[in-house]
Structures are given as C-alpha cells and as structure tokens.
Amino acid sequence: MSKNREPALRVIGLRKAFGDHVAVDDIHLTVPAGSFYGLVGPNGAGKTTTLAMAVGLLRPDAGSAEIFGVDVWRDPVQAKALIGVLPDGNAMPERLTGREVLTYLGQLRGLPPAVVAERTDELLRVLELDSAERTLVIEYSTGMRKKIGLAVALLHAPRLLVLDEPFEAVDPVSSAMIRTILRGFVDSGGSVIVSSHVMALVERLCDHVGVISDGRVVAAGPLADVRGSGTLEDAFVDLVGARTGGMEGLAWLTS
Amino acid sequence: MAHLLTPGQAVLARNMIRMRLAVMRNSLRGDNASNLYTGVSLGLVLALATIAVAVLWPVHLPVTLAVWLSGWIFGPIFVGGGSEALRPEYFSMLPATPGRIAAALLAGAFAGPAPAVNLVALLSLPVYGWRFGPAGVLVGLAAAVLTLVTMVMISRVVVALIGLFVRSRATAAAVGVVTGTVIALCGNGWAPVAALGGASWSPLFVRVLPSGWGVAAIEAPWFLALAILAANAAVIALLLAAWSGLLARRVVSAARGGVPPRRGTPRPLPAAGGARIAAAKELRVWGRDLVRVQLLATALSFAVVMPLLLVTIGAWIMVPFTGLIAIVMGAATSANLYGSDGTALWLTLMTPGAERADVRGRQLAWLVVVGPAALALSLAGTLASGLTWAWPWVLGLLPALLGGGAGVVVLLAVTSLVPGTDPHRRGGNPLSTGADETAETSLAWLVLLAVPATALPAAGAILLNPWAGVVTGVLTGVLSAWGLGRIAYRRLESHGVELLNLMKYGPAPEPGEPTTADLPTHHRIGVTISYLIAWLPLFPQGLAPLVMKVLGVEERVWFLALYLPPVWQWPTIIFMIAIGLLMYGYAILTPMRLSSSSSATR
Incomplete structure (x- = not known):
C-alpha cells in the first residue's frame, strides 16, 4: 500500500555530460501519482536525456530516479514492470509488422498469448494501425511509428507512462484520439509524463508542468502555479528568456 | 522576386569536392582517423609495390592492375555499398539535370584518399612506358588518368546497380553468391587456372580487362594507342551516362533499408514466451533483412565453391568439410547481431528479464538458419568425396563448431558491438548498414579464429580415438553454446544500457581512455x-x-x-x-x- 503514497516518478540530482557538454545539470523533479505531467523546454534543453535517465535507458553521471519508490538503477526489473515508455527516435524491431511487434513483446513479457492477442487487436484498431497488417515497421511513416510506439508502451497496462514527444508528426485526428486515451488512463488512476514543446497542448492536457532550460529545472509544480495569470507560453518565454527573432534579418526573402 | 538559379557545372563540382572533404575532415576522429591513416599507408605500400612490378617484373603489370580493378569492383560489395559520404538523395532538389549532378558527384568521389592512392599505383603505367621511349611515357600518363576514372566509374556503377536492383531476396542472395565465389577464388582460384593450362591465354585476358587497356596502349603502335585511349574515353562517357540514369532512378525509388517485397499477411507468431518467441522474431528477421540474406548466401557459397575449386585439380580433400566451413563462415557473417538491429535494443532492456530470452532466442535462430544447411553439406560432401577417414572428423567437429558458433556469435555481438545506422534511417543502398567496415571486418576475423578454437578439444579427442571425438564434439558444442550464451546475457544485463548508447550516440569520448587510434x-x-x-x-x-x-x-x-x-x-x-x-x-x-x-x- 505504501507505494500509492509514493510519487509516480522522483528524479533526484540527475546529471549527464557528453564529453565537455553538460546536457543535464542537477535536475530534481517529482511527478505525483495520478498526475498528468508536462515536461517542456526549448530544443536541446535536456528533456530527452532526462527522461532516458529516469526510465533506465541512459546511465546518469550522478543522481538517481525512483518509480513509485523503486530505484530504477538498483532494482531495474521491478521498476521496469511499472512503466511504459515511448522514447524519441529509437529503432523498433523494424522487420516485424505492427501486430507482430505487439505479439512478440507481450509474450516476451510473459503475458498469456490470449491476453496479448486481445490487447493487440484492440490497440491496433484504436490507433488505426490495423489497416497496415502487411506493412513492416521500417516502412511506417513517422506518425505511424509514434502510434506503434505508444501501443508498445500501453500493452502491459503500466502504472506510469513516460512519453517523449508523443504528439510529434501525428495527424490531428490521431492526436485527439491519443489525448482521449491518455486522459482516460489518468482518470482511472494512472500517471503520465509527456515531453513537448507545444505549450498549448501541454496547457490543455496537463495538471502539472516542469520547465527545463539548458539542462536545469527553471520552474516546476501545478500548472496554475507555473503559468500564473498569463498563458503557459508567456510564462515559458519569460522563464527561458525571450529571443529576438524574426524577419528583420531576412530582407531578401520579402523583397 | 527571386530568380531561378541553376548552378553551373564547375561550381557544382567544386562544391561537391569541398563537401566531401568537409565530411571526411569531420569524421576524422578516433578510430576513423586511425583506420584512414592505416588504410592510406597500406594502400601507398601496395601502390609503390605496383610501380616496383612495372620496373622489375613488367610482364606481371597487367595482372597487378587487374587486382586494383577487382578491388574497386568488389571492395564496395564486401563492405556493403562503399562510402556514402555524399548521398545522391541530398542533391535531389537541386535544379540541375541528373547528368550534371552525376558528373559533379563523380568529382566529389575523386576527393578522397582511395583515388589518390590508386593514381600513385597507376603511375606504374608511365614508368612501364619508359621502356618504349618518350611517347610511351606520354601514352602511359594519359592512360593512367583514364584508367583511374574508368575504375572509379565502374565501382560507382556497380554500387548504383546494387542499390537499385537488390530489392528482393533473390537479388540479395545473388550478390552474396557472387561475393562468396570471389572470396573463394581469391583463396583457391589458382587451381582451375592451373587445371585449364592458364599460362597460355592469361596475358591476353588481363589486357582485355579495363585495367589492362593502358598497358595495351603503351605496347601498341601510336595510331592504335590513340584509338585505345579514345575508346577508353568513350567507355567513361558511357559509364557516366549509365550512372546518372541509375542515380536518377535511385533518388525517386522509395524503398529503404533493404526490405524484400511481401505477398500476404504473415502467419501468426507461435503462442510461446521467452526464448521461443525471441527465436521466432529473429527467424523472421533472417528472412526479411536483405543484408542478412546476402551475408548468409556469401557464407554458404564460399563454403561450397572453395572445396570445389580444388576438385578441378583432382583434390577432394576439402569436400567433406564443406559444412564445417559453412558453419565458421556463417558465424563470421552474423557476428554483429545486435549492431545490425540498432537501437531496437531498448525494448529488450525495458522488458523485465528479457535479456536472457533475447540471447537464447538469437542462438536458437542462428542454429536453425545455419544448422540444417551445414548438416546437409557435411553429409553430401563426405559421401561425394568417398573419403571414409573424414567421417569421424566431420561428425565430431560438426556439433562442436555449431555449438561454438552459436556461443561465439552472441558473445561477440555484446562484447564487440560495431554500431551502424538504425535500419529506418539508412540510405538508398539496401546492403549498407552504415557500420564501420574495418571494425566489422576485424570482428568477422575474430569469429573466424574463435569458432574453430572451440572445436580444438574435439579435434584432439578425434586424434586419440575417432568415436570419443564425436562424443567430445557434442559435449563441447553444448557447453560452448550454453556457457558463452550465459556470459553474453549476463553481459547484456549489466552493460545493455552502454551498448544502447554506443549505438545511439557513438563511442563515449572518455578522456584518457586509449583507443587503437x-x-x-x-x-x-x-x-x-x-x-x-x-x-x-x-x-x-x-x-x-x-x-x-x-x-x-x-x-x-x-x-x-x-x-x-x-x-x-x-x-x-x-x-x-x-x-x-x-x-x-x-x-x-x-x-x-x-x-x-x-x-x-x-
């Protein structure tokens, strides 16, 4: 029972350097159980690196990560049973069809084949991948890759979903459907952490946000606290630092 | 309003050369730099040796140059498509005709170390021409440049043909059979030549090859020399036209990553868990990955052709061991199992306790793929040869090598992984995995040493008592497969994350950590x-x-x-x-x- 009071994900002092470049510098985050958490930040802020370390796919230089109180690096088997992950840009078993990927991974996890078959059918149908029965994953479009990745993350009914850019390259209809799935998952007691740089989406979906910039947390907490009186986008630009941008340098384009 | 710009030919070519050099400069780090320097040094030694041949043994110059030509033809096939520093896809949106882009890409292709080294080797032509007076030197110089362009062009056309036409299992296997046959010819090709009394027709043959045209021109009277050089230039023009046509088709052909076409919905995976489901997955990959189809065909054709070449001089000694050669070669060509799947490893790592099932499944699949073929070849070879003394050797070494191969491939796959490009990010060449070829080749050599080593106890036992050897072979085979596989999955459990990130980000730059470089x-x-x-x-x-x-x-x-x-x-x-x-x-x-x-x- 004690696990229910533990946060879904607690990240303590994570740090990672690639050569001389410090990608993540002493990051602390707490994702409360049952929350829908948005991790936002500009490109290259360290979101992907942080999430990879939090789920056990990248060994941190320092710090630790706990999932419902289970240390990811000390007790990986138990921690991995609790989470479903969608990493950004990793390969899949490319030469299997979508159905084969789900069947293979489900049975590899030790789920009964009948359960795997039933869930696979349902996931393929809901995510509209069932029309591509003969297509290997390597031939999938970017959006289809996201969807099969999401199906893999959901397959074993985890308690925490860690999704890196789940809406990128996904068409609006699929995006709405994924949002519905995730909402339902949180309403039924699950926890979700998504990374994104689409502020409007995070604002609509999440109840908690963490803002990362240059490998550090610049703000974190309930959505209302972080955004204050304005929009999340305004708060984000304030926090990360406004950049002058635009057309003044591109005179040749408008002439 | 912006006006339409079409880049001029010279500008295009100059930019390709600059780009090629920039890519090379940027990739010159660590092992890449080391490999480049080693390769260039070796190449220069061979180039100087070629010039020495022109001075000391001029009779053998045409055949020496034919070896250079075969390097240009088969080098890219062996290493999976050759260097793709400048992919044609990058330039598909340039407003220029395919012919112009091809010509510019060709200029880029010359901005590398290999053509420079080859040019040094081709200076053997003017050196040879010196024997025929100043005109011979002149013809030799012209022939050196033309031969270099011809060789590079032939190489490019071969790569383009592979890239375009290797789209099915049959074509991938065909490339594999050719590759295996050529490797076998490199080892035992002297046998059929000797059997056919090759000394009489070989001088003409090596002059008919494109590599020998220069020598033929130097030796010919001046008008014939000019005609040969002109014909060579015409061949270059033809090759360029063919190449630009192939490139244009490659750029618009959508296939990626070497996927063979399929007919219907695949049959369902077996309702099993653990190693059996992992093996079922792996077996499907063996049938659906053209790189694996090609490598397997290479291994098997080498195993079959190598002994048969000796049969042409009446030596049947190697024939009973065809199946054993197939096992060792089959292991060598599947040494980078994890590297070839790329970052898909993350799924194994995120599935609790899946490392063991994955390693055991890959071992099972490898045995299913290589085992039956090796058994059939062994039985057929030993029966056909009629060498009865070979039976204990074949029956003892077969299980020893099969078990050893199944153990060594997974062990080296996790301890010596060579990172490549993830399958879904590969370019238009279906046989290129994007891995460092030199590293993959040394990994294959390591397997060629390690797998026979696992059969040494069985060989020793056979020498003492033939049938004790068979028992020893079965025992050491089982022990190798089980034990080395166990080390492999333990290693995957403890170092899987490091392997994943080696494939994702390349080797971690650790200050003070020495490398081969x-x-x-x-x-x-x-x-x-x-x-x-x-x-x-x-x-x-x-x-x-x-x-x-x-x-x-x-x-x-x-x-x-x-x-x-x-x-x-x-x-x-x-x-x-x-x-x-x-x-x-x-x-x-x-x-x-x-x-x-x-x-x-x-």
Whole structure:
C-alpha cells in the first residue's frame, strides 16, 4: 500500500555530460501519482536525456530516479514492470509488422498469448494501425511509428507512462484520439509524463508542468502555479528568456 | 522576386569536392582517423609495390592492375555499398539535370584518399612506358588518368546497380553468391587456372580487362594507342551516362533499408514466451533483412565453391568439410547481431528479464538458419568425396563448431558491438548498414579464429580415438553454446544500457581512455597487416598440412611443407603455425598492452 503514497516518478540530482557538454545539470523533479505531467523546454534543453535517465535507458553521471519508490538503477526489473515508455527516435524491431511487434513483446513479457492477442487487436484498431497488417515497421511513416510506439508502451497496462514527444508528426485526428486515451488512463488512476514543446497542448492536457532550460529545472509544480495569470507560453518565454527573432534579418526573402 | 538559379557545372563540382572533404575532415576522429591513416599507408605500400612490378617484373603489370580493378569492383560489395559520404538523395532538389549532378558527384568521389592512392599505383603505367621511349611515357600518363576514372566509374556503377536492383531476396542472395565465389577464388582460384593450362591465354585476358587497356596502349603502335585511349574515353562517357540514369532512378525509388517485397499477411507468431518467441522474431528477421540474406548466401557459397575449386585439380580433400566451413563462415557473417538491429535494443532492456530470452532466442535462430544447411553439406560432401577417414572428423567437429558458433556469435555481438545506422534511417543502398567496415571486418576475423578454437578439444579427442571425438564434439558444442550464451546475457544485463548508447550516440569520448587510434602508426599498420595475413601461415600452411600429415593423406595441394623433403616438413609446419600465432598474438596483445600501460600511468 505504501507505494500509492509514493510519487509516480522522483528524479533526484540527475546529471549527464557528453564529453565537455553538460546536457543535464542537477535536475530534481517529482511527478505525483495520478498526475498528468508536462515536461517542456526549448530544443536541446535536456528533456530527452532526462527522461532516458529516469526510465533506465541512459546511465546518469550522478543522481538517481525512483518509480513509485523503486530505484530504477538498483532494482531495474521491478521498476521496469511499472512503466511504459515511448522514447524519441529509437529503432523498433523494424522487420516485424505492427501486430507482430505487439505479439512478440507481450509474450516476451510473459503475458498469456490470449491476453496479448486481445490487447493487440484492440490497440491496433484504436490507433488505426490495423489497416497496415502487411506493412513492416521500417516502412511506417513517422506518425505511424509514434502510434506503434505508444501501443508498445500501453500493452502491459503500466502504472506510469513516460512519453517523449508523443504528439510529434501525428495527424490531428490521431492526436485527439491519443489525448482521449491518455486522459482516460489518468482518470482511472494512472500517471503520465509527456515531453513537448507545444505549450498549448501541454496547457490543455496537463495538471502539472516542469520547465527545463539548458539542462536545469527553471520552474516546476501545478500548472496554475507555473503559468500564473498569463498563458503557459508567456510564462515559458519569460522563464527561458525571450529571443529576438524574426524577419528583420531576412530582407531578401520579402523583397 | 527571386530568380531561378541553376548552378553551373564547375561550381557544382567544386562544391561537391569541398563537401566531401568537409565530411571526411569531420569524421576524422578516433578510430576513423586511425583506420584512414592505416588504410592510406597500406594502400601507398601496395601502390609503390605496383610501380616496383612495372620496373622489375613488367610482364606481371597487367595482372597487378587487374587486382586494383577487382578491388574497386568488389571492395564496395564486401563492405556493403562503399562510402556514402555524399548521398545522391541530398542533391535531389537541386535544379540541375541528373547528368550534371552525376558528373559533379563523380568529382566529389575523386576527393578522397582511395583515388589518390590508386593514381600513385597507376603511375606504374608511365614508368612501364619508359621502356618504349618518350611517347610511351606520354601514352602511359594519359592512360593512367583514364584508367583511374574508368575504375572509379565502374565501382560507382556497380554500387548504383546494387542499390537499385537488390530489392528482393533473390537479388540479395545473388550478390552474396557472387561475393562468396570471389572470396573463394581469391583463396583457391589458382587451381582451375592451373587445371585449364592458364599460362597460355592469361596475358591476353588481363589486357582485355579495363585495367589492362593502358598497358595495351603503351605496347601498341601510336595510331592504335590513340584509338585505345579514345575508346577508353568513350567507355567513361558511357559509364557516366549509365550512372546518372541509375542515380536518377535511385533518388525517386522509395524503398529503404533493404526490405524484400511481401505477398500476404504473415502467419501468426507461435503462442510461446521467452526464448521461443525471441527465436521466432529473429527467424523472421533472417528472412526479411536483405543484408542478412546476402551475408548468409556469401557464407554458404564460399563454403561450397572453395572445396570445389580444388576438385578441378583432382583434390577432394576439402569436400567433406564443406559444412564445417559453412558453419565458421556463417558465424563470421552474423557476428554483429545486435549492431545490425540498432537501437531496437531498448525494448529488450525495458522488458523485465528479457535479456536472457533475447540471447537464447538469437542462438536458437542462428542454429536453425545455419544448422540444417551445414548438416546437409557435411553429409553430401563426405559421401561425394568417398573419403571414409573424414567421417569421424566431420561428425565430431560438426556439433562442436555449431555449438561454438552459436556461443561465439552472441558473445561477440555484446562484447564487440560495431554500431551502424538504425535500419529506418539508412540510405538508398539496401546492403549498407552504415557500420564501420574495418571494425566489422576485424570482428568477422575474430569469429573466424574463435569458432574453430572451440572445436580444438574435439579435434584432439578425434586424434586419440575417432568415436570419443564425436562424443567430445557434442559435449563441447553444448557447453560452448550454453556457457558463452550465459556470459553474453549476463553481459547484456549489466552493460545493455552502454551498448544502447554506443549505438545511439557513438563511442563515449572518455578522456584518457586509449583507443587503437592512440597506437603509434607503425604498430597500427603492423596490427592491420597481421590481421590481414596471419591466417595464411596458421591455417592453410600450418594446421592444414599438420592434419594431413597426421592422417597420412598423400595430397600436397598448395601446402609448402608437403613439397619439402620429409626431414624439413615438421619444422616447416611448426614454423608456420608459430608465425601465424605470433602475428595474431601481436595484433591482439599490442593494443591491450599499450592501453594497460597508459591506464597504469594515469
């Protein structure tokens, strides 16, 4: 029972350097159980690196990560049973069809084949991948890759979903459907952490946000606290630092 | 309003050259730089040797140049499509005709070390021409440039043909069969030449090859020389036209990553868990990955052709061992199992306890793919050869090597992984995995050494008592597959994350951690040469005659020791084995010794 009071994900002092470049510098985050958490930040802020370390796919230089109180690096088997992950840009078993990927991974996890078959059918149908029965994953479009990745993350009914850019390259209809799935998952007691740089989406979906910039947390907490009186986008630009941008340098384009 | 710009030919070519050089400069880090310097040094040694041939043994110049040509043709096939620093896809949106882009890409193709080294080798032509006076030197110079362009063009056309037409299992297997046959010819090709009385027609043959046109032009009267050079230029123009056509088709062909076409919905996976489901997955990959189809075909065709070549001179000695050769080659060509799947490893790591099932599944699948073929080839070969003494050897070594292969491939796949490009990010060449070819080749050599080593106990037992050897073979085979597989999955459990990130981000730059790149140049060249030729004294000139002497086989084949007076035979065999072992020892231990001494001083 004690696990229910533990946060879904607690990240303590994570740090990672690639050569001389410090990608993540002493990051602390707490994702409360049952929350829908948005991790936002500009490109290259360290979101992907942080999430990879939090789920056990990248060994941190320092710090630790706990999932419902289970240390990811000390007790990986138990921690991995609790989470479903969608990493950004990793390969899949490319030469299997979508159905084969789900069947293979489900049975590899030790789920009964009948359960795997039933869930696979349902996931393929809901995510509209069932029309591509003969297509290997390597031939999938970017959006289809996201969807099969999401199906893999959901397959074993985890308690925490860690999704890196789940809406990128996904068409609006699929995006709405994924949002519905995730909402339902949180309403039924699950926890979700998504990374994104689409502020409007995070604002609509999440109840908690963490803002990362240059490998550090610049703000974190309930959505209302972080955004204050304005929009999340305004708060984000304030926090990360406004950049002058635009057309003044591109005179040749408008002439 | 912006106006339409079409880049001029010269500008385009100059930019391609700059871009190619920039890519090369940026990739010159760590092992890449080391490989480049080693390759260039070796190439220069060979180029100077070619010039020496032109001076000392001019008769053999055409055949020497034919070797260079075969390097241009088969090098890219062996290493999976050649360097793709400038992919044609990058330039598909340039507003220029395919012909212009092809010509510019060709200019880019020359901005590398290989053509420069080859040009040095081709300076052997004017050197040879010196014998025919100043006109000979002039013709030789012109021929050197034309031959270089021809060789590079032929190489590009071969790569483009592969990229475009290897789209099915049949074509991938065909490329594999050709590759395996050529490797076998490199080893035993002398046998059919000798059987056909090759000395009489070979001088004409090597002059008819594109590599020999220069020599033919130098030797010909001036008008014929000019005609040959003009014809060569015309061939270049034709090749360029063919290449630009192929490139244009490649750019618009959508296939990626070497996926064969499929007919229907695949049959369902078996309702199993653990290693069985992992094996089922792996078996499907074997059938659906054209790179694996090609490599397997290479291994099997080499195993079949190599012994058959000796049959042309009446030597059946290797035929019973066809299946055993197939096992060792099959292991060598599947040594990078995890590297070829790329970052898909994350799924194994995120599935609790899946590492063991994955390793065992890959072992099972490898055995299913290689085992039946090896068994059939062994039985057929031994029966066909009629060599009854070979039975205990075949039956004892077969299980030993199969088990050893199943153990070694997974162990080396996790300890010596060579990162490539993820399958879904590969370019238009279906046989290129984007991995560092030099590293993949040394991994294959490591397998070629390690797998036979696992069969040594069985071989020893066969010498004592043939049927005890069969039992030993089964036992050591099972033990190797089980034990080495166990080490492999333990390693995957403890270091899987590091392997994943090696594939995702490349080797971690750890300050103070020495790599092969830190070896002094002479050691680096020495290590490479040792890897390349150490097998020659150890296996064909050492262990093979040893086995034949022990068995009392009366065939000399091409084993130096067996041609010597009896009193010198054993010392020669021991000397050859010692040389081979010393070279391997040097190649393996020197980098280790240097790295341990530098980490000790850290």
